[in-house]
Amino acid sequence: xxxxxxxxxxxxxxxxxxxxxxxxxxxxxxxxxxxxxxxxxxxxxxxxxxxxxxxxxxxxxxxxxxxxxxxxxxxxxxxxxxxxxxxxxxxxxxxxxxxxxxxxxxxxxxxxxxxxxxxxxxxxxxxxxxxxxxxxxxxxxxxxxxxxxxxxxxxxxxxxxx
Amino acid sequence: xxxxxxxxxxxxxxxxxxxxxxxxxxxxxxxxxxxxxxxxxxxxxxxxxxxxxxxxxxxxxxxxxxxxxxxxxxxxxxxxxxxxxxxxxxxxxxxxxxxxxxxxxxxxxxxxxxxxxxxxxxxxxxxxxxxxxxxxxxxxxxxxxxxxxxxxxxxxxxxxxxxxxxxxxxxxxxxxxxxxxxxxxxxxxxxxxxxxxxxxxxxxxxxxxxxxxxxxxxxxxxxxxxxxxxxxxxxxxxxxxxxxxxxxxxxxxxxxxxxxxxxxxxxxxxxxxxxxxxxxxxxxxxxxxxxxxxxxxxxxxxxxxxxxxxxxxxxxxxxxxxxxxxxxxxxxxxxxxxxxxxxxxxxxxxxxxxxxxxxxxxxxxxxxxxxxxxxxxxxxxxxxxxxxxxxxxxxxxxxxxxxxxxxxxxxxxxxxxxx
Numbered sequence: 001x002x003x004x005x006x007x008x009x010x011x012x013x014x015x016x017x018x019x020x021x022x023x024x025x026x027x028x029x030x031x032x033x034x035x036x037x038x039x040x041x042x043x044x045x046x047x048x049x050x051x052x053x054x055x056x057x058x059x060x061x062x063x064x065x066x067x068x069x070x071x072x073x074x075x076x077x078x079x080x081x082x083x084x085x086x087x088x089x090x091x092x093x094x095x096x097x098x099x100x101x102x103x104x105x106x107x108x109x110x111x112x113x114x115x116x117x118x119x120x121x122x123x124x125x126x127x128x129x130x131x132x133x134x135x136x137x138x139x140x141x142x143x144x145x146x147x148x149x150x151x152x153x154x155x156x157x158x159x160x161x162x
Numbered sequence: 163x164x165x166x167x168x169x170x171x172x173x174x175x176x177x178x179x180x181x182x183x184x185x186x187x188x189x190x191x192x193x194x195x196x197x198x199x200x201x202x203x204x205x206x207x208x209x210x211x212x213x214x215x216x217x218x219x220x221x222x223x224x225x226x227x228x229x230x231x232x233x234x235x236x237x238x239x240x241x242x243x244x245x246x247x248x249x250x251x252x253x254x255x256x257x258x259x260x261x262x263x264x265x266x267x268x269x270x271x272x273x274x275x276x277x278x279x280x281x282x283x284x285x286x287x288x289x290x291x292x293x294x295x296x297x298x299x300x301x302x303x304x305x306x307x308x309x310x311x312x313x314x315x316x317x318x319x320x321x322x323x324x325x326x327x328x329x330x331x332x333x334x335x336x337x338x339x340x341x342x343x344x345x346x347x348x349x350x351x352x353x354x355x356x357x358x359x360x361x362x363x364x365x366x367x368x369x370x371x372x373x374x375x376x377x378x379x380x381x382x383x384x385x386x387x388x389x390x391x392x393x394x395x396x397x398x399x400x401x402x403x404x405x406x407x408x409x410x411x412x413x414x415x416x417x418x419x420x421x422x423x424x425x426x427x428x429x430x431x432x433x434x435x436x437x438x439x440x441x442x443x444x445x446x447x448x449x450x451x452x453x454x455x456x457x458x459x460x461x462x463x464x465x466x467x468x469x470x471x472x473x474x475x476x477x478x479x480x481x482x483x484x485x486x487x488x489x490x491x492x493x494x495x496x497x498x499x500x501x502x503x504x505x506x507x508x509x510x511x512x513x514x515x516x517x518x519x520x521x522x523x524x525x526x527x528x529x530x531x532x533x534x535x536x537x538x539x540x541x542x543x544x545x546x547x548x549x550x551x552x553x554x555x556x557x558x559x560x561x562x563x564x565x566x567x568x569x570x571x572x573x574x575x576x577x578x579x580x581x
Contacts, residue, residue, distance in 0.1 A: 025545065026544050029543060036209050042209075047480055
């Protein structure tokens with residue numbers, strides 16, 4: 001059987017009696033403590049509701065549906081996103097569009113954000129660039145029902161880019 | 163002065179009751195503040211703010227914590243020994259509080275022809291009483307671990323028993339050296355012996371004893387780096403795993419009271435208690451009463467600083483009630499200044515001078531006490547926990563021989579007349 005040699009760090013005399021090292025450690029924590037006390041701006045924490053952490057450019061948050069120039073949804077209810085969705089979070093019901101060039105439009109378009117894993121596959125699947133993801137991540141609600149976003153909420157411009 | 167005030171001021175029970183009030187103030191009433199202090203201090207040492215939302219500086223968080231604890235379900239596990247399960251936290255708390263009876267907060271002061279001081283009971287065996295009572299605390303931990311019907315609790319209780327018994331010996335040996343130097347076992351006498359220049363303090367008379375005592379008292383209080391009985395990364399929460407609600411609260415409070423006792427004893431035995439070095443040589447025999455207005459002034463200055471700081475926009479942004487706190491601080495500063503002026507103007511009156519002496523000695527003692535309390539917190543958030551074999555090796559093979567050696571060394575030094 002082969003033996004494995006483990007090399008332990010060699011401690012000097014002052015390290016072995018432990019006390020000076022304790023004092024050194026205490027000095028380090030106290031230095032950090034005093035800096036936090038007198039220069040709170042150097043602390044790496046964010047005071048969350050007031051200060052928001054900047055999110056990445058490509059951050060995937062809540063979905064949005066784009067509109068056409070006339071205000072109707074750009075979505076043609078092709079079910080591509082619903083098919084691509086790995087969690088089955090998207091439910092589309094299609095109906096005939098008034099404009100014969102478009103053929104179909106969504107009667108209802110629902111995303112269950114409790115199922116959504118924010119993978120972005122729906123965005124990749126969309127042939128019309130109708131669905132995309134905003135950087136809005138503050139999605140807490142009081143009931144599960146409120147997190148099933150319908151067509152109006154997904155088209156809502158007021159809810160913004162996040 | 164009416165006669166009833168005189169009889170009250172010179173009666174023993176009045177000062178004992180007052181000492182009781184001080185004792186309760188720094189233990190039970192101080193508890194919410196300590197928990198807040200520990201959480202805030204931990205945050206600062208780890209470069210984060212800690213609880214800073216509820217009330218100015220987050221101080222109301224302490225009340226929120228207490229209410230949360232009290233509202234929880236009081237749960238007793240199946241198969242637990244109900245009597246012992248209920249008894250264990252009571253033992254811990256009672257033991258921790260009892261020790262405070264012999265802690266003196268001020269020295270002797272001549273008031274209206276009688277010698278008074280702030281101490282509940284001046285036992286002539288004070289320090290031995292402390293050791294005896296503190297060694298009872300192990301029963302609480304063992305019973306809690308045994309009665310919970312939980313293997314982690316049992317492991318915690320076992321560890322606690324072994325640890326506290328081991329370190330008690332080292333602690334006793336360390337104190338023997340101090341007793342030899344001061345020539346008394348009454349805590350009050352031991353502190354009185356440390357008056358004068360700074361090298362009369364216990365830490366300079368018996369430095370080795372202080373180091374041993376420091377380590378042993380951390381082990382006795384089950385604090386980091388000796389918190390093996392409740393090591394959360396190994397045995398859930400150790401002996402108080404199966405405790406909830408206020409019964410857990412009792413363990414929690416017991417730990418803090420234990421820390422408070424240890425901190426008070428460190429200040430008393432090794433750092434001169436209520437004495438400041440050289441004041442008597444510099445300011446004459448009435449040094450402490452002449453110091454009192456200045457201490458009050460320093461307090462007023464601190465209150466003013468606090469009133470300014472709490473109102474800064476940075477503070478106001480995250481918490482409410484800052485204005486109220488600023489007003490309270492300003493009022494406190496006013497009261498302190500008024501008191502300082504009154505005391506300063508009437509310093510010729512013997513009884514005002516006596517009360518001022520008591521006051522300044524109490525303040526000095528409390529400042530030292532708070533420093534050692536902070537040391538507990540500071541050490542907790544700096545050092546990692548010992549392994550079990552390391553703990554035993556340190557206790558039996560390092561601190562115990564060191565304590566014995568220290569007794570011999572101190573004996574030689576005392577005989578040679580050096581200390």
